[in-house]
Amino acid sequence: MPPEQFHELIWETLQQINKKDFHVVAAHSPTEEAIRDLENVTGITLPEDFLRFSQRTNGLCVLAQEDAWPEAKLFDVGPAWTFHRGLVILGIETEELPEWASIKTAYNSLREIYEVTDVLPLLKIIGDGNHYWGIKQDGSYVEVFDGEATSLECHFTDIYHAEIESLIQRQKDMSELIKKRKSK
Structure with a gap:
């Protein structure tokens, strides 16, 4: 995929995000040395479209606003999804x-942890x-879950789109859960 199209699709996906519920942040562009170091350490070359995106929008993070979805406190217990309040396109150091x-x-x-050495992680749920x-x-x-890698027949932008939709749904579910807790 051409780098410009990749960039446009990621930002198009982010149009779904309600700014009162989430904030979006990214780091500065990495140096050429940091890019080379990453590829040398991992032995895996970054895809050109992802690399160009990272040189403009490095480590893009979408995280729920504290008032919309409070961060869990130490020793909080609840369904796993209630702790998954963000998504990050991993960045270059x-x-x-x-x-x-x-x-x-x-x-x-x-x-x-899992002895997985042939996968370069690009996206994770916070x-x-x-x-x-x-x-x-x-x-x-x-997709790597608990150390098991499953091949996907899609592009990174498709994965990102689906995960942003899942994050938005989790936020709606959390909003309902908060309302229920307050009404008790």
């Missing part, structure tokens, strides 16, 4: 990119350390 939003950190996590979407060296996209 820069000084201001949080470690949890880094491709390299996610890659190392997959490698150390609050779920077991679920990633990424790419293999051959250019095929995969």
